[in-house]
Amino acid sequence: MAMRVIGAGSLARDLGGWRHHDGQQSAGGRSVRPAYQALAEGIRLLIHDGRAPLGVALPSERDLAAVLEVSRTTITSAYALLREHGYLISRQGSRSTVALPRDVHYDGRPARSMLPMPVAPELSTVDMTYAAMAAPPQMHDAYSAALEGIRSYLDTHGMDPVGVLVLRAAIARRYTARGLPTEPSQILVTLGAQHGMRLLLNALVTPAASVLIDHPTYPHAIEAIRDAGARPVPVPLRPEDPARGWDLDGIRSAARQTAATLAYLVPDYNNPTGLLLDAAGRAELAAIARDTRMTIVVDESMVDLGLGEDDPPPPVAAFSRGADIVTIGSASKSFWGGLRVGWIRTNQPLITKLLSIRSAVDLGTPVMDQLATVHLLEFADQILVRRRNQLRAQRAALLDALAEQLPDWRVGVGAGGMSVWARLPAPVSTALAATAPNHGVLLAAGPRFGVQGAFERFVRLPFTHPESDLRLAVKAIGSAYSALSSRAAEPLTCY
Secondary structure: OOOOEOOHHHHHHHHOOHHHOOOOEOOOOOEOOOHHHHHHHHHHHHHHOOOOOOOOEOOOHHHHHHHHOOOHHHHHHHHHHHHHOOOEEOOOOOOOEEOOOOOOOOOOOOOOOOOOOOOOOOOOOEEOOOOOOOOOOHHHHHHHHHHHHHHHHOOOOOOOOOOOHHHHHHHHHHHHHOOOOOOHHHEEEEOOHHHHHHHHHHHHOOOOOEEEEEEOOOHHHHHHHHHOOOEEEEEEEOOOOHHHOEOHHHHHHHHHHHOOOEEEEOOEOOOOOOOEOOHHHHHHHHHHHHHHOOEEEEEOOOOOOEOOOOOOOOOHHHHOOOOOEEEEEEOOOOOOOOOOOEEEEOOHHHHHHHHHHHOOOOOOOOHHHHHHHHHHHHOHHHHHHHHHHHHHHHHHHHHHHHHHHOOOOEEEOOOEOOEEEEEOOOOOHHHHHHHHHHHOEEOOEHHHHOOOOOOOOEEEEEOOOOHHHHHHHHHHHHHHHHOOOOHHHOOOOOO
């Protein structure tokens, strides 16, 4: 398999203003550090942020020197400094590949659980490890309607691995209304989006296969990919530039270099960044799937939670001319996490294959939950307007509290979803999550949302709690952050 290489142009774009990234400038506006040290520090931070994944090769010294318009000696010295500190591995006759120093504790596995550590019972604690809302008031009515509707199913065995027709028809209508004509026969009802993802992985990947992912992305998707024996291949997002959040050239290049036959992407309010892929990007994504013969699994779990003024673009599958885009949906984020109802939209041959796999796992989604979802979808517009307004208000409260308590944090605000992606001044996310319970808040560290130890400078902050709890949580985070050592923020030095 060919070695995956970061292009010089892509690396230069991610480095941005690398000469002055730390604000250290002389009176004349020039950096007080040599160029090679500033460049090495910029690349080091990209490694911690997941922009330069482990095992990927950096550009050749000649190519990077030409793009950055510096001498080759500068690149050589920067690479040497990174190599000295353990951030690069070089072998004779091969390119330099990205690594992590031995003192950065990473065992090669993703976090197996997002369960928080126990805290003292006397300490009032805000749990920020999950992004999910309480049930809407209409949930009681939904189950009341389901109780009435279940009468017509009681004289059957009640096990339907495809899903009840009335729900599949309701889901198909919503896709059609969004610009993707869909028939009920194209819908398979699942036990939530995660269940659908695992079914698809069992059907579409082989052991040791490469699966492209957004980076960062949903932690349990990474876990599912690894459990299927596949290898998640990260393609970095750029939350600081929402208009170009997805590196489409990087996706195309990674698909070709790794021979990936499957990708898992969240273009509708990425979890955790909230980024939204525009219509042009969706058309290009569909073209990439077609050109590389790669199936793209699009997770639309957050699709109903757009918090901007503009209508979201049509589903990615609306831009596809074949069966290379498979869509996962869910009622859990839109309505209630306790409602374990999801679905897969795809072609009939794949549904048949999925059913043969499902029979060894479960015999279908509970009928009561399916009928409750039918009722919720019938009143979805009314329910979702209220929930989106609630999320906007809570997001504003979270941002205000962060600006007051942690003004040096950079907070990326996406177009929707349930969380913000906050960048810390230093790579101490895991340490912050470890100490935060002692201050009254539970956090999911940034590395949970990536692979290979990335995102130590980031933390996901959901805004699904009431405003008073969010302000209390941010105050506790500020206290925990102040208690941390700043040693991890020290730049690379020469010895």
